Amino acid sequence: MDAKTARCLIDEVCSSVPTSRRDDRSFLERVVRPVGLGLLLGFGSVGFLACGDGNNLPPAGDAYGVSDIGHDIFVPGVDAYGLPGDVLPPYGDLYGVVDVISHDVMPPVGDAYGVPDISPADGPPPAVDMYGVPDF
Amino acid sequence: MLKLFHRFGIIPRRCTWEITLACNLRCGHCGSRAGEARPDELTTEEAFQVIDDLAALGCRHVSLAGGEPTLRPDWPQLMGRLNARGVRASMISNGQTWSRELTARAREAGVHRMGFSLDGLERTHDCVRKANKGYRKVLAAIDLCVEAGIPVVAVTHITRHNLSEIEELHRLLGRHGATVWQVQLGVPMGNMIEDRESILGRDDILDLIPRLAELNRQGRPPRVFAADNIGYYGEHEQHLRLSNAKIPFWVGCRAGLDVLGIESHGDVKGCLSLPSVLNGRTDFVEGNVRQRSLVDIWHDPDAFAYNRRFRPEHLKGDCASCEWGEICRGGCTWTSVSHHGHPHQFPQCYHNFTRAPQAHDVDAAREQLQSGGAGGRSGQIETTPVDGGEGI
Numbered sequence: 001m002d003a004k005t006a007r008c009l010i011d012e013v014c015s016s017v018p019t020s021r022r023d024d025r026s027f028l029e030r031v032v033r034p035v036g037l038g039l040l041l042g043f044g045s046v047g048f049l050a051c052g053d054g055n056n057l058p059p060a061g062d063a064y065g066v067s068d069i070g071h072d073i074f075v076p077g078v079d080a081y082g083l084p085g086d087v088l089p090p091y092g093d094l095y096g097v098v099d100v101i102s103h104d105v106m107p108p109v110g111d112a113y114g115v116p117d118i119s120p121a122d123g124p125p126p127a128v129d130m131y132g133v134p135d136f
Numbered sequence: 137m138l139k140l141f142h143r144f145g146i147i148p149r150r151c152t153w154e155i156t157l158a159c160n161l162r163c164g165h166c167g168s169r170a171g172e173a174r175p176d177e178l179t180t181e182e183a184f185q186v187i188d189d190l191a192a193l194g195c196r197h198v199s200l201a202g203g204e205p206t207l208r209p210d211w212p213q214l215m216g217r218l219n220a221r222g223v224r225a226s227m228i229s230n231g232q233t234w235s236r237e238l239t240a241r242a243r244e245a246g247v248h249r250m251g252f253s254l255d256g257l258e259r260t261h262d263c264v265r266k267a268n269k270g271y272r273k274v275l276a277a278i279d280l281c282v283e284a285g286i287p288v289v290a291v292t293h294i295t296r297h298n299l300s301e302i303e304e305l306h307r308l309l310g311r312h313g314a315t316v317w318q319v320q321l322g323v324p325m326g327n328m329i330e331d332r333e334s335i336l337g338r339d340d341i342l343d344l345i346p347r348l349a350e351l352n353r354q355g356r357p358p359r360v361f362a363a364d365n366i367g368y369y370g371e372h373e374q375h376l377r378l379s380n381a382k383i384p385f386w387v388g389c390r391a392g393l394d395v396l397g398i399e400s401h402g403d404v405k406g407c408l409s410l411p412s413v414l415n416g417r418t419d420f421v422e423g424n425v426r427q428r429s430l431v432d433i434w435h436d437p438d439a440f441a442y443n444r445r446f447r448p449e450h451l452k453g454d455c456a457s458c459e460w461g462e463i464c465r466g467g468c469t470w471t472s473v474s475h476h477g478h479p480h481q482f483p484q485c486y487h488n489f490t491r492a493p494q495a496h497d498v499d500a501a502r503e504q505l506q507s508g509g510a511g512g513r514s515g516q517i518e519t520t521p522v523d524g525g526e527g528i
Contacts, residue, residue: 001369001373001385002459003369003459003460003462003463004459006383006385006460006463007137007462007463009382009383010137010139010140010383010387010463013140013382013383014139014140014143
């Protein structure tokens with residue numbers, strides 16, 4: 001598939017979505033707060049509910065055109081987005097908050113690349129294998 | 137092509153949540169240099185409020201990550217709260233202390249899927265993870281979950297250390313019952329900066345992509361899932377992603393569009409992998425849940441601008457002249473930023489390598505890294521943009 005065809009496909013998928021899609025506001029923002037405000041101001045909740053698009057159900061397809069939660073019947077083992085689930089690696093962040101270069105816990109000797117990352121006080125590293133790790 | 141996301145709603149459908157930075161390993165590729173818990177991690181009550189806000193925003197999947205998430209004692213409570221709010225909860229663990237008891241607790245808490253990191257065959261894994269018998273512990277953890285009926289996803293960082301072991305790893309995971317194998321490229325961030333030589337270059341990418349696609353073509357489990365920094369396009373694309381989706385190709389980074397990342401002390405980013413500090417700036421941190429609610433942060437019109445306000449003229453390097461640029465938006469933001477210091481310039485693109493096999497961003501980036509332009513040991517990224525770009 002070339003990029004031009006891909007654009008057409010995206011256009012097609014977008015156009016196939018019913019007009020009343022969820023927008024980028026949450027249920028809290030779109031309904032709960034307006035209702036509360038409406039009551040407060042004496043307008044009643046009905047009018048404010050009517051201000052919404054009336055469609056709070058999840059869409060039948062997600063951004064990738066894959067069926068949505070509750071309809072994710074396409075491929076066993078993956079979620080509605082075609083992803084393997086919500087499991088991402090523990091990359092975390094980078095923040096400079098914790099510097100673990102001290103290797104104060106593990107490993108006791110030698111890092112993965114054969115560089116002894118221990119302090120001199122720890123004494124010399126034992127024999128390491130071809131990967132630089134102690135040969136367990 | 138942001139209209140695709142706008143059409144379906146800018147909703148944080150998926151969230152990766154670092155519930156603690158504490159970790160019992162010191163992996164060679166750890167981007168966060170995890171080890172000790174942050175001194176100011178969210179309390180259980182604060183975490184519950186985050187969960188409630190996630191549910192209100194329409195989030196459907198949360199992955200509890202770390203650090204090592206099982207080192208936070210209240211992880212079953214968080215998982216239970218998520219489920220009670222209608223949000224699927226998964227968890228990614230290094231498996232080092234996994235046990236039958238933890239398996240039972242995870243199941244009782246309603247875990248949707250368990251992810252375990254496996255970065256190679258025995259010697260490679262234990263080397264990268266610096267873990268004595270780490271490989272065997274991960275396989276034992278997988279076995280326990282499979283036995284308990286919990287779907288397992290294995291996660292592998294691909295580097296030159298394990299590039300030759302791909303097929304054998306796939307067979308191994310298949311024998312142990314993993315459902316999905318998520319693979320992603322090692323990126324020069326955190327500890328990986330000190331092992332930049334193992335980051336895949338052009339020839340490695342051209343070798344890797346067809347091999348991953350072939351595993352899926354063969355159809356044997358586990359299904360290989362290429363994470364967001366593997367691709368993009370070309371003849372193998374649909375086999376790297378969901379081939380029977382209506383849109384079976386990469387549609388760009390989803391950080392701040394339908395993905396969200398939360399750090400253990402409440403900082404919010406579009407993607408957990410993005411650097412919190414980059415050259416002394418905190419551009420990717422959109423706020424902290426202790427100062428503003430997650431709902432307010434997500435709806436901030438100025439937040440996540442690198443994606444929500446993307447325009448094709450933001451593309452840099454080889455991506456600027458790519459016909460896929462408008463759709464791709466320059467690939468994985470995390471990878472782009474880690475290599476170049478700015479988004480919208482993916483350095484390891486299969487399509488780019490096949491269309492112009494000469495000088496490439498990844499090679500230039502590697503030279504830049506080798507010359508000492510990036511990375512420190514403090515956990516912050518210090519990057520000199522390869523092309524002198526203006527950054528984000």
